[in-house]
Amino acid sequence: MNKARQTPCIKCPLKDCAAFRPTDPPELDFIQALKIAELSADAGANILAEGTSTPHLFTVLSGWAFRYKMLEDGRRQILDFVLPGDLIGLQASIMGNMEHSIETLSEMVLCVFPRERLWTLYEKYPSLAFDITWLAARSERSIDENLLSVGRRSAPERVAYVLLSIFNRAKSLGLTNGRKLKCPFTQQHLADALGMSLVHTNKTLNSLVRQRLFRWKNGEVEILDEERMAEVAHYDEPPARPRPLI
Amino acid sequence: MNKARQTPCIKCPLKDCAAFRPTDPPELDFIQALKIAELSADAGANILAEGTSTPHLFTVLSGWAFRYKMLEDGRRQILDFVLPGDLIGLQASIMGNMEHSIETLSEMVLCVFPRERLWTLYEKYPSLAFDITWLAARSERSIDENLLSVGRRSAPERVAYVLLSIFNRAKSLGLTNGRKLKCPFTQQHLADALGMSLVHTNKTLNSLVRQRLFRWKNGEVEILDEERMAEVAHYDEPPARPRPLI
DNA sequence: CGGGATATTGAGTTAGTTCAACACAGGTGG
């Protein structure tokens, strides 16, 4: 990890993304002033560790990561994937310390904000405070989905579901290329996200590939039959919910 | 569901509970003014349904409920349990509609707040807005725990874990009686929370009972050997984190 | 005194796990 030259918020690559609320100039100025650094992390870097407390709050500018928890004996559960526009470290900022860890899957650039000024944000910019709550609610929603998957879906259903949901998230961020998406994770990551063993994840993946639902070559996933995948996954396309303007 | 006589916020039974931040008189007055009704629901009532949108935000005064999601074919996953002091319907209030349902396990009394005034709260009472975010973060934490359980713990581990964590939550709310706790859920509820079948849940429960870790009679759970239960569950007592005073 | 919901138990089945061997690719150092 090392600090890099900063991108001014006004040029934030996420600002015009459909997933985000247009931000007023005064809010933008405030965020700009709040931002104390830009952090570049390599793939495989530990951004935050369970049990610790960071003085920082992060926003993802680019790159992929995942939130996870581990049991002492090494069993790991990936809670969800972190994509550009996600907020990291809110739990620690609000509750004191982290109860999960975060590791990057690719190179990642983050904006760094000091935790202690979060309160100022709540006082002075209620609209931004509302946005933070919105992000927290969205993230809870995605964990709810994963819990349903891991608890009640069969292996093929889970695999189809996770691929579809990642694909759609990435699509809404403009990261997809037609029906293709560069995915920086391994089958081990998928297994840990789905609560399955590596071997069975592999076999399930290949079985779905043989059914021509998708392909996965050179770290690139290509959805071949979205309809049938949604069927297998019991996936309801989430209504493209525009972020409320308050 | 029917409306009942209202308890003034100043006499809120949760106000002095250790889990809550002492609230200033002006904040209390605002909440009091915000509260438009008190709702009494029977056991087994549907408070909120997936896919719908409510004009209300609720706070639980007393009683138990659970949040859940279902697949079309009826498979149900309980996401977490709802206890007094929890906030209900924030997702709908912030994002437009619910992606999960809520059903009561016992009689329940709720305070009702109009959703449209949430924004006023953010504008006028940043400290309360901060509290809401705190509640959202806490709830996310508990789902993270459940996801770890369902994804990576074995059946006995899951059962021990869920009982311990419910017991400790209830204890911090003053609902326990020594090592005993009245639990209004059935084995089916536990099974659906743990992502297991009813039969296997029953067998696992009984095996732990035979090992004298706990008892469960007449809807009352009694923890007999907390230490060994924590061992089986790989349970780390959550540090009793006082709610920050901002 | 029923009758429906809940809990218990046994038996047979299966989805998913573990173990182990092998294949393949990319990256490094000699």
Place this chain on the structure above:
DNA sequence: CCACCTGTGTTGAACTAACTCAATATCCCG
């Protein structure tokens, strides 16, 4: 440029945790 090494993916075989089915027991409530 090759030889090796490590991380990743693939496959078969044996095993087991958890599931389903089905029958019975128990509890609670009207």
